[in-house]
Amino acid sequence: MILAHASDPHVGSIHDEALLSAWRSLPGALDGVRPRPGLLMLTGDLTDHGTAPEYRRLDDLLSGLDGLGVRCRVVAGNHDDPAVLRETLPHLFGEVADDAGSPAVWTEVVDGVTLVGLDSSSGTLGATQLSWLDGVLAAATGPVLVALHHPPFPTGLHQLDTEWPLVDAAALRAVVARHPVVAGVLCGHDHRHIATVLDGRVPLVSAPALSWRPRLDLRPGEPLTPSPSHEPAGLLIHVVDELGLRTHHLPLAH
Template sequence: MIVLAQVSDTHIDLGERNTERTRRVAAYLDAIPGRIDAVVVSGDIADHGAVAEYELARQLLPSRHPVYLMPGNHDSRDALRRVLLGSEGTGPINQIHQVGELTLLLVDSSVPGQSWGALTDETYAWLADALAAGSGPVMVFLHHPPVRLFSPLVDPIRLVGDEQFADLLAGSGRVVGVACGHAHTPATTVFAGVPLVIGPSVASILAPQWETRECPMVDYTSPPALAFHVVDDTGRLTTHFRTVSKRFTENAFDPALAPRS
């Protein structure tokens, strides 16, 4: 099986709050005794796209596992490329990573200067070629959800052009799941005939429409959260969600401290 950790929407802004929350999640991942095959950071790494924010992110992100990064609407492609990827270039940051038998396709849905997401013609061509290049299972990551989530803040700035995206994924026969961020809430649904998982945010939680009258639309009090995606040998995707409280310590995984059942 392949185990992926998805971290999303850290919104590192040089302030202590989001710095501490990102550091806490990274420490949790680095302390896990079992194997994690890769960590995917699904966008909005920085809050303002500043070089200093990416320099801090480089210090904060997990160090024990391979980490793959992609941009969100708050990110700067140029700064992310230079500081975190060590590369130059223009246009979308689309990436292919092989993790065992699983191919990860990191699709850049960011639109410079905009909060909503879209895929360029260049990205569609790249994605079509990547899906046609092999026969093994594929998991697709992007920042913007391609479906309505009944979130007053997120739905107006989700991915546009989702029908073309869905047709491309459904036609490949290789995609076992799609994961994204942006919504600041864990959620699951189906897209293009496969599971769609929305990873939670490290920075905050956004309330869906049925909570907004009685609850704050943005919840800054809940602990940071992340997702674990497991792709088994049959291609089945299973996702677990975890929150990381302030009480977490590296000793949390000590079998000697485990509660008796």
């Protein structure tokens, strides 16, 4: 399976001009990949305020990809409203799991790979969602990609790790570690492309934001600020096959 992955468009934010600049180059970037990805995953903070008009505007942007035959799937971030998102854009979910404790949790099988969309919009997944995920992974017979907004690992960006972390990240990592079917965990939230591994086996990959990227400042106590170098937005292309997960990074014009 070939999957495109981007994150954090923040539709309706003060960074809309940067978003639109990146978005204009998105079709060309997708069209340049062979075989072309059939699916684009957006890992949260789809809008800045979680309102229905912002979600409809996101849908208008996504309509520009229709000619490429690229579908979209989304997960909710801390700037999103999961209930409004589901009500406004239900076609951007897979099969919704109403027993998972959130209106925005879903699964879908694409080319033999099970995609799982989680809802970390509150900063936590919670026992119900984690138990549901445990069951889904136990039943899976092929590779699984788990997608959520918050990275389940320390990023090294102080403000992100201390003020806006995934509270039960360790619990999620424990669930993932129990199931060899997990080929990777995809996320956003940190606005940068960061990659690491869980237990030396499972790739954990965050996508750079379509809206703005923070300066790479790993000093303790430093705030998350837009990069003065104006780093370009980026698109990740994930390949899942018998070798596992491999990720390519394509810069987008800004």
